[in-house]
Amino acid sequence: MASSAEGGRLSRIYVLGAGAVGLLFAGHLRNAGYPITLLLRSSAAVERFEQQGGKIGIVNDWIRAHPSRQRLLRAGEEIPCCSIDDVQAETPTEKDTIINQLIITTKAQHVQQAYSQVQSRLNPNSAVLMLQNGMGTLEAIQRKFYTHSQNQPAFIIGTNAHGCLRHSNEEFATHHTAMSSCKIALHIPSAPQSAMEMLTALAALPLNVSVVNWSDLQPQMLLKLAANAVINPATALAGCRNGLMLQPEVPSVREFVASACLEIAAIYARAHPHLHSELSAAAIEEYVLNIVHVTAQNKSSMLQDVAAARPTESDWINGYLVRLGQQHGVPTPINTSLYALMKLRESAF
Numbered sequence: 001m002a003s004s005a006e007g008g009r010l011s012r013i014y015v016l017g018a019g020a021v022g023l024l025f026a027g028h029l030r031n032a033g034y035p036i037t038l039l040l041r042s043s044a045a046v047e048r049f050e051q052q053g054g055k056i057g058i059v060n061d062w063i064r065a066h067p068s069r070q071r072l073l074r075a076g077e078e079i080p081c082c083s084i085d086d087v088q089a090e091t092p093t094e095k096d097t098i099i100n101q102l103i104i105t106t107k108a109q110h111v112q113q114a115y116s117q118v119q120s121r122l123n124p125n126s127a128v129l130m131l132q133n134g135m136g137t138l139e140a141i142q143r144k145f146y147t148h149s150q151n152q153p154a155f156i157i158g159t160n161a162h163g164c165l166r167h168s169n170e171e172f173a174t175h176h177t178a179m180s181s182c183k184i185a186l187h188i189p190s191a192p193q194s195a196m197e198m199l200t201a202l203a204a205l206p207l208n209v210s211v212v213n214w215s216d217l218q219p220q221m222l223l224k225l226a227a228n229a230v231i232n233p234a235t236a237l238a239g240c241r242n243g244l245m246l247q248p249e250v251p252s253v254r255e256f257v258a259s260a261c262l263e264i265a266a267i268y269a270r271a272h273p274h275l276h277s278e279l280s281a282a283a284i285e286e287y288v289l290n291i292v293h294v295t296a297q298n299k300s301s302m303l304q305d306v307a308a309a310r311p312t313e314s315d316w317i318n319g320y321l322v323r324l325g326q327q328h329g330v331p332t333p334i335n336t337s338l339y340a341l342m343k344l345r346e347s348a349f
């Protein structure tokens with residue numbers, strides 16, 4: 001087993017949801033020396049993973065768009081796949097050993113079903129990092145699985161702005177298309193050792209992960225929710241990479257972004273009045289446009305779902321904002337339309 005700089009043994013980290021984001025974090029953690037187990041959906045997937053050598057591939061496509069790195073690439077040159085060895089895989093239910101450190105990177109709509117498969121392997125000394133877009137997944141788990149807060153593991157919530165995608169012919173490789181950042185916070189003030197170890201492990205990765213206070217994460221999550229509510233349905237419906245939203249030839253896209261941000265700021269002003277200055281329409285629009293810029297080469301996760309004819313996260317993104325608007329008496333015509341159009345798109349699969 002690998003060991004830390006202090007000579008202690010590094011604990012195994014389990015990753016439930018070996019998709020674009022899960023493989024990125026699992027690969028980097030393995031590179032940093034952590035023993036990693038992917039919890040895959042089926043024994044057939046575990047077999048496929050083992051047959052291809054138990055490796056995770058990471059293709060650092062973001063280098064292509066990075067001015068200081070671009071010069072290192074020759075024209076037309078492919079970016080090599082960095083292959084990370086010695087990763088284990090199992091299905092969530094085939095063992096009953098306790099999981100001390102778990103990262104859940106399924107889509108929001110799959111979290112509850114995925115969690116039900118591992119709940120019996122978690123205890124209050126376990127740490128669980130949730131890295132979903134949208135809002136409400138932690139609350140849904142707490143409502144469904146825990147009547148007493150004492151039985152819960154220590155939840156860590158993250159908001160991730162890295163862009164990554166998986167090609168359909170590469171099951172265990174992720175393309176890291178946008179080097180961005182990730183913010184994580186502990187949901188409870190006093191946490192077990194496993195949670196502190198997981199925060200330390202993540203903060204040291206070359207993925208710009210910052211550990212913040214829970215109260216500081218809230219505005220970050222609301223800004224990210226706004227970015228996903230604007231970028232994801234627009235790119236999923238238009239079938240384009242994020243960067244196309246910045247093209248000057250279609251000024252109405254910028255008007256759409258501005259109006260959507262105004263609507264979201266009005267919802268937040270009623271729902272989170274104490275965050276008013278951080279969540280003004282101008283601050284939200286600046287954040288959204290910056291995410292479009294940084295992730296210009298990425299296909300949004302909602303576009304990837306539509307392309308694969310999978311249900312999208314719209315219930316947790318635009319649907320969440322519509323419900324929040326209703327609770328606070330704020331009209332939401334833009335989010336209601338985006339939500340309805342995404343539901344229409346999904347019904348055509």
Ligand SMILES: NC(=O)C1=CN([C@@H]2O[C@H](COP(=O)(O)OP(=O)(O)OC[C@H]3O[C@@H](n4cnc5c(N)ncnc54)[C@H](OP(=O)(O)O)[C@@H]3O)[C@@H](O)[C@H]2O)C=CC1
Binds near residue numbers: 041105107133165
């Ligand atoms: N991709 C991106 O650029 C970004 C994504 N995000 C967010 O991160 C989260 C993950 O996104 P992403 O990685 O793109 O999603 P993916 O769809 O690529 O990956 C999710 C993975 O979870 C697996 N899964 C779902 N349920 C289970 C289960 N019960 N047991 C085992 N595996 C399961 C899926 O398997 P299967 O394929 O079999 O369904 C899939 O491999 C989402 O909330 C997304 O919005 C945030 C920022 C950027």
Ligand SMILES: CC(C)(CO)C(=O)C(=O)O
Binds near residue numbers: 161301
């Ligand atoms: C950061 C962004 C917008 C990257 O595409 C994303 O969160 C997503 O695709 O879901």
